[in-house]
Structure formats: C-alpha cells, structure tokens
Amino acid sequence: MSAYRRPDIPGSSIFFTACLAMRGDDLLIREVARLREVFGEVRAVRPFRIEAIVILPDHLHTVWTLPEGDSDYSGRWASIKAGFSRGLPAGRLRPSHVRRREKGIWQRRFWEHHLRDDAELSAAISYCWTNPVRHGLVSDPADWPYSSWHRDRGA
Numbered sequence: 001m002s003a004y005r006r007p008d009i010p011g012s013s014i015f016f017t018a019c020l021a022m023r024g025d026d027l028l029i030r031e032v033a034r035l036r037e038v039f040g041e042v043r044a045v046r047p048f049r050i051e052a053i054v055i056l057p058d059h060l061h062t063v064w065t066l067p068e069g070d071s072d073y074s075g076r077w078a079s080i081k082a083g084f085s086r087g088l089p090a091g092r093l094r095p096s097h098v099r100r101r102e103k104g105i106w107q108r109r110f111w112e113h114h115l116r117d118d119a120e121l122s123a124a125i126s127y128c129w130t131n132p133v134r135h136g137l138v139s140d141p142a143d144w145p146y147s148s149w150h151r152d153r154g155a
Contacts, residue, residue: 007114011068013051015124017111018077019059026057027105032146038083046076051121052128055146056135061128063121073112081106
C-alpha cells in the first residue's frame, strides 16, 4: 500500500472534490438536507469557511479556508463522510469496507488542491458554480439549487 501524504499548510484555502462510491447515483441530492446538516455540525466543532460549494447527484466540489494555525482538513472530511453515512443503508460492500467498518457510500479518498493565490481561488469558486452547467444539469448556474452561487451572487 502506498504512503499517501497530503500537504500540511495551516490556514490555507483548498479546492476539494469528494465522490460517492457509486458514480451515477443521486444520493447527495436525495439526502441534501442530511449533507447540509452534517456540514453544519462539523463546522460548529471544527470551524472552516466555505468559500464555495456545489452539490451534484454523485459528487461535490467545495472550496474551504481553514483557520490560521489549522491544517486538518482530512479529519473534517472523515467527520463529514461518517456523519452523512450514519443512518443510511450500506452501499456495495467489499471485504475491505467490512474490515474498516465503512458503509461503502463514499470513495475512500477525496481530491484536493491547495490554492496558491487569489486567481486560483477565483477560478476554483467559478468552477464550483459552473459545474452543473458542464454536466448538462442546467443551462445557467442560477438554476441549480444546490450551490453557494445563490448565497454569494443570487437573490
């Protein structure tokens, strides 16, 4: 097994993609209230700022800024994934899921990119907001209800 190491940069802004194990599912939309609740619970205990977020049927993109002196985004993701999965029926379980007491709902890892400057931050936020258009779900970002576009740009 590889020893995967993630950057450890306190107070950074980071772009993330987290995916369901079963691509093509719509669980995140069906359970969007649960997902929002879990994000709120985790942020109450381990604060971070959500610069942008878009929730799609089987994955989500988000940009976070961590507090100064804090670099533990992996722990936050573990709490979000576990909290969301709690109470849901298990997905397709492999023996490794059983050993790790996982439900097989999320892909194990997530993709992250530390944003180096304001231009990268702006590009990542724009990517979040326009992603439903790229996926053919809507023709205008304003038409996708599961996006921070409404908080920051909408009415």
